[in-house]
Structure formats: C-alpha cells, structure tokens
Amino acid sequence: MGVPLKKNKLNYSDLNNAFESELHAIADWWVDNTVDEIHGGFVGEMSVDNKVNATADKGIILNTRILWFFSEAALFTGNKRYAQMAERAYYYIVDHFLDTEHGGVFWALDYRGNVVNNRKQVYAQAFAIYGLSAYYRLTKQADVLAQAHAIFELTEANAQDENHQGYLEAFSNTWGRLDDMRLSEKDLNSPKSMNTHLHILEAYTALHIAAPSPKVSAAIKHCLELFDRYIINKANWHLRMFQDMDWEDVSASYSYGHDIECSWLMWEAVESLESEELHAHYKPAVIALAETCLEQGIGRYNEVLDAYNFETQTLVDERVWWVQAEALVGFLNAYHLAGEQRYLDAALNVWEFINSYQKDSVGGEWHWLSRLDLPHTGDCKMGPWKAPYHNGRAMMESIKLVQRIFGNNE
Numbered sequence: 001m002g003v004p005l006k007k008n009k010l011n012y013s014d015l016n017n018a019f020e021s022e023l024h025a026i027a028d029w030w031v032d033n034t035v036d037e038i039h040g041g042f043v044g045e046m047s048v049d050n051k052v053n054a055t056a057d058k059g060i061i062l063n064t065r066i067l068w069f070f071s072e073a074a075l076f077t078g079n080k081r082y083a084q085m086a087e088r089a090y091y092y093i094v095d096h097f098l099d100t101e102h103g104g105v106f107w108a109l110d111y112r113g114n115v116v117n118n119r120k121q122v123y124a125q126a127f128a129i130y131g132l133s134a135y136y137r138l139t140k141q142a143d144v145l146a147q148a149h150a151i152f153e154l155t156e157a158n159a160q161d162e163n164h165q166g167y168l169e170a171f172s173n174t175w176g177r178l179d180d181m182r183l184s185e186k187d188l189n190s191p192k193s194m195n196t197h198l199h200i201l202e203a204y205t206a207l208h209i210a211a212p213s214p215k216v217s218a219a220i221k222h223c224l225e226l227f228d229r230y231i232i233n234k235a236n237w238h239l240r241m242f243q244d245m246d247w248e249d250v251s252a253s254y255s256y257g258h259d260i261e262c263s264w265l266m267w268e269a270v271e272s273l274e275s276e277e278l279h280a281h282y283k284p285a286v287i288a289l290a291e292t293c294l295e296q297g298i299g300r301y302n303e304v305l306d307a308y309n310f311e312t313q314t315l316v317d318e319r320v321w322w323v324q325a326e327a328l329v330g331f332l333n334a335y336h337l338a339g340e341q342r343y344l345d346a347a348l349n350v351w352e353f354i355n356s357y358q359k360d361s362v363g364g365e366w367h368w369l370s371r372l373d374l375p376h377t378g379d380c381k382m383g384p385w386k387a388p389y390h391n392g393r394a395m396m397e398s399i400k401l402v403q404r405i406f407g408n409n410e
Contacts, residue, residue, distance in 0.1 A: 256297030
C-alpha cells in the first residue's frame with residue numbers, strides 16, 4: 001500500500017478550511033492568468049512555468065470546463081469575479097463554438113476564434129451540456145437552459161446506437177459517420193468508450209439537477225444501465241475502457257483514475273433520481289469500484305497511479321493531477337457510504353500527496369504530472385485538457401462531503 005507520508009493532525013474544520021482555501025487559490029489563479037485580453041475568451045495554452053502560448057488553438061473542452069467551474073464556484077462562494085469569468089466563458093462559447101447551422105459545438109478554434117476543427121465529438125457535446133447547466137443555475141436565464149436542452153436533444157437523436165444501445169464517439173460537422181472517432185491521439189479508435197458514456201452521465205445529471213424533466217431522468221437511468229450491463233466488469237470491478245459496436249471489450253488497460261471518478265459520479269447520478277431502489281442497486285458497485293482502486297492502484301507515496309497496461313502487465317508509474325483530484329472525492333464518498341476508516345485514510349493520504357507534490361507552490365495551480373523530485377519538463381498548467389474542472393470540483397465536492405460526513409462534530 002506504500003509508505004505513509006507524514007500528515008499534519010487536522011481536525012475536520014481545519015480540513016474544510018484547507019479545501020476552501022485551495023478552491024480560492026485555484027479560482028484566483030485562473031482569474032489572474034488565463035484571460036485573453038486581445039482576442040477574447042481565454043488563452044489556449046500555458047506552459048509549466050506560466051508562459052502563455054498566444055497562438056495556441058482554443059479547445060471546446062477547456063472552455064466548457066472553465067464555464068462549468070466558474071459557474072459552480074460563483075454559486076458556491078458568491079464571489080462576483082467568478083460569476084464574471086463564467087459570463088465571459090459563456091458568451092465566448094455561444095459566439096464562437098456554437099454551431100448555429102447544424103447544432104452542437106465545434107471541437108477547436110484558432111487563437112483568433114475561427115473554426116479549425118468542426119467535428120462533433122460526443123464527449124464535447126456532453127461538456128457543453130454540463131457547462132450550460134451550471135451557468136443556467138447561476139443565472140436562471142431561459143435561453144441558456146434552452147441551449148443545454150437543444151444539445152441534449154441533438155445528442156439523443158444523433159449519437160445513439162439504435163441497434164446495440166449506447167452512444168457513439170464522434171460525427172462530422174453535419175452529424176455524419178466518421179472513420180476516425182478517437183477523442184485524442186492516445187485513445188483507441190473504437191466506436192464506444194467508457195469515458196464518453198461517463199461524461200454523458202455526468203452532463204445529464206447536471207441538466208436534471210438544474211431543471212428536472214422526465215426525459216432527462218429517463219436518459220440518466222438508461223446510461224446507468226449501460227454501465228451496469230456493459231461497462232463495469234463485475235468479475236474484477238474495473239471499467240471496460242473501449243468497446244466495439246457489439247460491446248466487446250477491446251481495452252488496452254485499466255484506468256484507476258476513471259474507476260474512482262466513475263464511482264462517485266455514478267452515485268451523484270443515482271442520488272439525483274431520488275429512488276431508494278436505485279440506491280440499493282448501485283451502492284455496492286460504487287463502493288466496489290473505489291475498493292478496487294484502493295487495493296490495486298496505490299503508489300509508494302499513497303497516491304493513486306494512472307493505469308495498468310495489459311501488454312506490459314505493469315503499472316503505469318505516473319501521478320496525474322486529475323487522478324489525485326478524483327481519488328480525493330471518490331475515497332471521501334466511499335467513506336460516506338461505507339463508513340470504513342481505510343477510505344478516509346486513503347482520502348487524507350491523497351490530500352497530503354497533493355499538497356506535497358501536485359500543487360505548484362511557486363507558480364500556482366497544479367502540475368499536470370507529479371514528478372516527485374524531478375523537474376516538471378514537458379508539463380503544462382493550462383491546455384486543451386487542463387482546466388480548473390477536476391481540481392476545482394474536487395475542492396467543492398470535498399467540502400460538501402466533509403460537511404455531510406461530520407457536520408459540526410469533530
């Protein structure tokens with residue numbers, strides 16, 4: 001299980017205050033460093049030493065995650081600067097990423113805001129719904145909710161596999177089929193993935209929380225059933241990462257970060273439906289996914305490692321910022337559900353690791369990879385995949401969980 005780090009003795013009000021402080025540190029870093037004053041919106045990329053790449057493309061995932069984070073942070077804290085950042089993100093997305101002809105959102109723009117990749121990645125449509133749902137909760141603007149519902153309807157109409165169920169990965173600008181469906185260069189070119197289904201579930205849950213409707217509720221239940229039937233491998237309690245059209249597993253690895261992230265996002269979806277039957281059915285799976293991560297994915301500093309590679313039959317010895325963020329929430333959630341001390345210990349160990357190695361105490365924000373005592377070369381602070389979504393969300397969710405678990409009792 002690794003060698004424990006020396007942990008300061010925190011009481012739970014101290015822990016709550018630590019999460020709140022880090023939430024503001026993350027948010028304030030993004031407010032102070034990422035606005036594109038020349039071309040609008042936000043810059044597309046920033047290096048590990050906080051140097052802006054002024055001509056980097058601007059990706060939809062970065063921008064929708066910024067929209068989601070600052071909408072939620074403004075709701076959570078009441079901070080007006082965060083609300084202004086959410087507003088900036090919203091109008092940039094509507095003005096530049098939203099496809100007014102064919103619907104949905106484009107994948108990427110150049111630094112001036114011109115479309116350079118117009119494909120309709122279903123993962124991206126999910127994050128657009130996610131961000132818009134949060135912004136609607138912040139503003140209560142009817143047109144924002146209408147935009148979220150329009151992308152939901154497009155996704156339901158165009159992305160589903162009518163023969164074998166589930167959602168396909170990607171489409172052309174006009175929602176036609178593509179030969180290359182990959183989300184990124186490191187992903188397999190398979191028609192279905194766990195990752196896209198997870199973020200559809202996440203987005204639909206956010207939409208349902210923002211504005212409950214029978215159709216969205218039914219879509220959440222359907223997505224949960226896909227995880228239950230096809231995506232969770234109940235022989236080992238890992239997620240099947242990639243599937244073919246018939247749901248045959250073609251994965252090349254286990255992903256500990258996704259296992260633990262899925263555990264708490266599934267539970268969030270179940271809770272949003274307020275069904276005792278669903279609670280009873282999915283709770284064991286939620287805990288089992290967290291348990292597998294704890295038993296198999298812990299590194300020598302009690303952090304969570306990235307993955308297990310099938311070809312080499314070895315652990316991928318990397319410590320990625322988003323994995324630590326999701327592990328913090330996932331283990332706290334498992335403790336909340338199961339009440340077993342080892343989950344709380346795991347969460348506190350991950351938090352200690354984040355403070356010791358993941359956070360950049362000099363330049364702010366978190367490193368992409370924690371390299372322990374090695375230089376952070378080839379890293380980035382901000383980019384197409386690096387946003388305040390994972391770590392910022394982890395702080396808000398951890399605060400909520402600490403309050404639910406412990407209340408005012410020490």
